[in-house]
Amino acid sequence: MKIDPLIQSWHAEMTAVRRDIHAHPELGFEEERTSAIVADKLREYGCEVTTGIAKTGIVGTIRVGNSPNSIGLRADMDALPMEETNTFAHRSRHKGKMHGCGHDGHTTMLLTAARYLSETRKFQGTVHFIFQPAEEGPGGGRVMVEEGLFQKFPCDAVFGMHNRPSLPVGKFQIRSGPMMAGAGSFDITIKGKGTHGARPESGIDPVVVASHIVTAAQTIRSRTLSPHDPAVLSITQVHAGDAYNVIPETAVLRGTIRAFRQEVMDAQMQGLARIASQVAAAYGATAHCDIRQGYPPLVNHPEEAAFIADVAASLVGEENVNRNGALVMGSEDFSYMLNAVPGAFILTGQGGSGDHGGSCEVHNPGYDFNDEVLPLGATLFARLVEAKLGTAAS
Ligand SMILES: [Zn+2]
Numbered sequence: 083m084k085i086d087p088l089i090q091s092w093h094a095e096m097t098a099v100r101r102d103i104h105a106h107p108e109l110g111f112e113e114e115r116t117s118a119i120v121a122d123k124l125r126e127y128g129c130e131v132t133t134g135i136a137k138t139g140i141v142g143t144i145r146v147g148n149s150p151n152s153i154g155l156r157a158d159m160d161a162l163p164m165e166e167t168n169t170f171a172h173r174s175r176h177k178g179k180m181h182g183c184g185h186d187g188h189t190t191m192l193l194t195a196a197r198y199l200s201e202t203r204k205f206q207g208t209v210h211f212i213f214q215p216a217e218e219g220p221g222g223g224r225v226m227v228e229e230g231l232f233q234k235f236p237c238d239a240v241f242g243m244h245n246r247p248s249l250p251v252g253k254f255q256i257r258s259g260p261m262m263a264g265a266g267s268f269d270i271t272i273k274g275k276g277t278h279g280a281r282p283e284s285g286i287d288p289v290v291v292a293s294h295i296v297t298a299a300q301t302i303r304s305r306t307l308s309p310h311d312p313a314v315l316s317i318t319q320v321h322a323g324d325a326y327n328v329i330p331e332t333a334v335l336r337g338t339i340r341a342f343r344q345e346v347m348d349a350q351m352q353g354l355a356r357i358a359s360q361v362a363a364a365y366g367a368t369a370h371c372d373i374r375q376g377y378p379p380l381v382n383h384p385e386e387a388a389f390i391a392d393v394a395a396s397l398v399g400e401e402n403v404n405r406n407g408a409l410v411m412g413s414e415d416f417s418y419m420l421n422a423v424p425g426a427f428i429l430t431g432q433g434g435s436g437d438h439g440g441s442c443e444v445h446n447p448g449y450d451f452n453d454e455v456l457p458l459g460a461t462l463f464a465r466l467v468e469a470k471l472g473t474a475a476s
């Protein structure tokens with residue numbers, strides 16, 4: 083692995099910063115402490131710093147020369163509302179909050195890239211270091227874009243990365259075009275007519291209506307979408323009734339929708355609304371549908387995906403970069419940034435070795451970011467800038 087020697091020499095410091103952030107997890111839009119650490123360090127490194135974008139979001143900027151070329155690098159800062167079960171010294175100090183997705187590591191790698199690039203300045207143009215809040219929900223990336231991120235900080239291209247426990251350290255995975263699913267969620271409230279459980283003829287049973295909707299909704303995936311379009315519609319909650327002898331007034335269905343193309347997201351949402359309302363009508367009930375689009379599908383731009391894969395291959399060798407990785411059913415709000423400017427998102431291996439193995443899946447209470455990968459991730463960020471804004475651009 084061709085890790086930059088200067089970055090490598092900071093490994094102990096990086097580890098300390100990462101573990102400090104890990105020990106003090108903060109939920110989306112509450113990243114006050116983390117955000118203050120990021121801003122202080124960026125200032126210390128000599129960056130221009132803009133705070134208060136999407137509440138706790140930050141952009142650090144370094145300009146070299148007069149080139150109009152620019153690049154954005156993005157990390158997320160938020161933790162998850164879950165209890166950590168690890169017992170090591172840097173475990174979460176905050177009950178019910180945990181850096182269970184490795185955003186502590188992403189933040190540390192991007193900070194280190196800022197430190198390196200401000201010291202070495204081997205590029206011509208502008209680099210923006212984007213630290214976003216609330217990736218785990220409700221979408222700090224969306225809020226930053228809506229608040230004019232790319233108008234205030236224009237980027238020719240933007241890049242992000244996420245750790246991947248199932249991938250060994252030193253390997254990368256990416257794909258061109260759609261890579262991670264879009265997500266939606268829904269609440270369907272079926273209103274019937276409550277009555278005595280022994281006298282169904284005097285009511286309209288919302289439990290039976292809900293059951294038909296659950297069954298009919300399975301045909302959205304199987305009968306209305308092309309088998310070539312991966313998609314999921316899962317009804318994950320069914321709520322109705324409190325007594326053995328009461329037919330309730332209402333039943334509620336909730337669940338999630340996933341797809342890799344916006345058209346397929348739309349088709350599933352419209353299909354569900356149609357089936358729910360018309361199945362309910364067929365039984366004399368009504369269905370109120372609240373179906374919400376969440377994060378859109380994450381779609382890598384082909385040129386930028388090839389570019390970041392090339393830079394990754396220059397560090398770890400072509401054989402360690404999977405350019406045709408499998409689709410990922412999870413979602414990621416970096417998709418909003420990729421819908422605004424060209425760019426790409428890469429998965430960085432973090433499993434297999436290191437202090438804690440690094441192979442525990444994200445969102446598991448025993449997860450911890452693998453510090454072994456910190457210098458590699460920071461080097462990748464740094465080399466992206468040098469390759470994009472380097473000698474060719476000067
Ligand atoms: Zn996560």
Ligand SMILES: [Zn+2]
Pocket residue numbers: 183184185217244
């Ligand atoms: Zn994450």
